[in-house]
Amino acid sequence: MTTSTSPESQDIRDVVIIGGGPVGLLLAYQLARFGCKPSVIEQDDKTRIPSYGRASTLWPRTIELLDQLDLAEPLLQAGMITRSGLHFHEGRRVKGGLMYGSRMDKLGDTFFKFALHLRQRLTEEIITEAALKDYRFQPMILHQIESYTIDQNDDSYPVTVQIKDLRTEKMVQLKCKYLVGADGGKSTVRKLARISFDGERTKSQWIRMDALVKTDMPNSRYLNSIDSASHGQILWCPIDNGLTRIGYVFSGSLIEKYGGVEGVTQEVAMKEAKHALHPFQLEFLSVDWFTIYGIGQRIASTFCADGRIFLAGDAGHTHSSGSAQGLNTGVHDAVNLAWKLALRVRGLAKETVLHSYDAERRRVVQTVIDIDKVISTLISGHYPPQFQGRSEPTRELLTEWFNDLNMQHFTLGLGISYPHSLLNMDTTDSSSATIEPGERGPDVYLTSLGTGDPLRLQKILSNRAKFSLVVFAGNPEYTRLALCDLGNAMTASDSFINMFPEQAFQWFTIPAASGNGGQEILGCRPFGKVYMDGDMKAHEMYGVDVQRGAIIVFRPDGWIGIVVPLTGAEQLRVYFDGMLYRH
Numbered sequence: 001m002t003t004s005t006s007p008e009s010q011d012i013r014d015v016v017i018i019g020g021g022p023v024g025l026l027l028a029y030q031l032a033r034f035g036c037k038p039s040v041i042e043q044d045d046k047t048r049i050p051s052y053g054r055a056s057t058l059w060p061r062t063i064e065l066l067d068q069l070d071l072a073e074p075l076l077q078a079g080m081i082t083r084s085g086l087h088f089h090e091g092r093r094v095k096g097g098l099m100y101g102s103r104m105d106k107l108g109d110t111f112f113k114f115a116l117h118l119r120q121r122l123t124e125e126i127i128t129e130a131a132l133k134d135y136r137f138q139p140m141i142l143h144q145i146e147s148y149t150i151d152q153n154d155d156s157y158p159v160t161v162q163i164k165d166l167r168t169e170k171m172v173q174l175k176c177k178y179l180v181g182a183d184g185g186k187s188t189v190r191k192l193a194r195i196s197f198d199g200e201r202t203k204s205q206w207i208r209m210d211a212l213v214k215t216d217m218p219n220s221r222y223l224n225s226i227d228s229a230s231h232g233q234i235l236w237c238p239i240d241n242g243l244t245r246i247g248y249v250f251s252g253s254l255i256e257k258y259g260g261v262e263g264v265t266q267e268v269a270m271k272e273a274k275h276a277l278h279p280f281q282l283e284f285l286s287v288d289w290f291t292i293y294g295i296g297q298r299i300a301s302t303f304c305a306d307g308r309i310f311l312a313g314d315a316g317h318t319h320s321s322g323s324a325q326g327l328n329t330g331v332h333d334a335v336n337l338a339w340k341l342a343l344r345v346r347g348l349a350k351e352t353v354l355h356s357y358d359a360e361r362r363r364v365v366q367t368v369i370d371i372d373k374v375i376s377t378l379i380s381g382h383y384p385p386q387f388q389g390r391s392e393p394t395r396e397l398l399t400e401w402f403n404d405l406n407m408q409h410f411t412l413g414l415g416i417s418y419p420h421s422l423l424n425m426d427t428t429d430s431s432s433a434t435i436e437p438g439e440r441g442p443d444v445y446l447t448s449l450g451t452g453d454p455l456r457l458q459k460i461l462s463n464r465a466k467f468s469l470v471v472f473a474g475n476p477e478y479t480r481l482a483l484c485d486l487g488n489a490m491t492a493s494d495s496f497i498n499m500f501p502e503q504a505f506q507w508f509t510i511p512a513a514s515g516n517g518g519q520e521i522l523g524c525r526p527f528g529k530v531y532m533d534g535d536m537k538a539h540e541m542y543g544v545d546v547q548r549g550a551i552i553v554f555r556p557d558g559w560i561g562i563v564v565p566l567t568g569a570e571q572l573r574v575y576f577d578g579m580l581y582r583h
Contacts, residue, residue: 031338041139057328060113111456143166247321471551508530513532548565
């Protein structure tokens with residue numbers, strides 16, 4: 001991983017990000033991609049840190065988001081994919097366990113029907129190398145934040161950040177428009193901003209370890225789980241380079257047995273892992289990393305302070321690794337925040353766009369935490385409030401919990417949606433499509449002109465911090481007149497599209513037809529690039545009537561912003577008027 005050890009030549013940046021973990025690096029990568037000047041401050045030189053552990057699993061929606069940023073492919077090349085998993089009780093396969101990670105081939109409207117397992121340091125290295133290669137950007141290592149001030153009379157770069165060079169003890173001053181804390185659960189930025197970090201810790205302790213192992217467990221390169229009477233529900237997760245992530249509960253009796261947490265050595269962790277997997281055999285060839293940690297859930301009282309300070313990832317929320325939500329939730333934070341910061345920095349978006357970050361993400365994170373409280377309690381062998389009075393073993397209640405399809409889709413990120421707002425605008429005409437504003441835009445194959453190559457919609461809608469206006473043109477035999485009227489409305493001098501900066505938009509046209517040219521198919525000039533939906537699967541998936549068509553606006557992060565009929569140019573003007581500055 002290439003890094004910088006000295007301050008940049010300029011002391012002015014658009015956004016200063018504290019923390020060079022995956023969330024901070026991803027945020028910076030996006031900002032550079034979107035034409036901004038970020039700076040990442042990292043106190044450690046991670047090239048000298050041998051530990052590779054920590055977060056290791058990315059779920060389908062997270063991979064979709066990374067794919068739209070051209071990062072999924074290098075991560076897939078380095079990681080380990082699982083498409084299914086088994087659950088064992090007393091050596092026999094039974095129903096239960098990590099059901100959201102089993103039979104992922106059944107997932108309907110994503111092409112990423114798998115989980116990707118890759119240790120956090122490798123993820124960081126890949127993002128860092130991509131940022132350097134594509135945007136000549138690299139983090140400033142061996143520096144840490146000391147303080148910051150905000151000059152309310154300065155509209156250009158009101159935030160001044162004091163940074164200490166840990167090698168020389170000298171102070172470096174950076175001025176910026178916005179400061180983001182992506183500096184973990186003990187976030188200095190959060191403390192400096194005086195944002196409370198509310199939550200609770202339990203007495204439960206869990207072990208996590210990465211090791212090269214031999215075992216007689218069936219399908220040991222699946223995402224498996226094992227019931228243990230003494231060690232809770234065991235996590236068995238294959239990761240990169242032939243290693244396996246093993247996780248189990250280290251109960252109070254075990255802590256007492258070894259004289260406290262301080263007595264839990266690597267040898268102890270290996271010994272208890274063998275007991276936990278019984279009756280399966282387990283042989284350790286090597287151990288790369290292990291940790292024991294306490295379980296708790298916390299969330300910041302706000303993800304934004306003074307309109308200039310933001311929190312992302314563990315700086316804003318922490319929870320257990322029971323369903324591997326930590327890094328996934330952090331990636332969602334970074335993707336949600338980056339395009340909003342970029343449009344604001346470039347003078348295109350109103351302040352209300354940035355305000356939506358806290359409103360959207362903290363609501364989702366609170367749901368993650370509420371779910372995690374239940375999961376982590378059941379995994380640890382205890383009964384959460386929702387199940388008080390139940391007599392079944394906690395493993396059976398965990399199976400009941402995970403059997404909920406809505407719970408599975410939320411865990412995988414595919415079911416995450418945002419409430420109606422200025423960004424996710426509900427309209428009085430709800431008959432244009434069945435897809436709802438605030439929902440994730442499903443993926444589907446379209447066909448290119450000429451070659452007839454299949455292309456995925458999400459890949460076409462690459463994240464460039466632009467709103468994608470997609471004209472689902474329907475069957476032109478029925479919609480041609482409406483399409484021509486829309487074209488006339490768009491080219492008129494008073495068209496809404498002439499009111500706002502063109503760099504905020506990208507247009508696409510999807511006819512439910514095939515042919516040899518965009519204008520030939522439509523009977524009028526296309527709106528941006530044309531991709532064919534000859535089998536009408538895209539129209540069907542989004543619930544668009546092929547005899548009427550619709551315009552669907554995708555936010556830069558791939559969630560649906562608004563749905564209007566082909567005659568809905570005025571509704572689009574109202575929508576963008578609430579977010580973007582006019583010329």
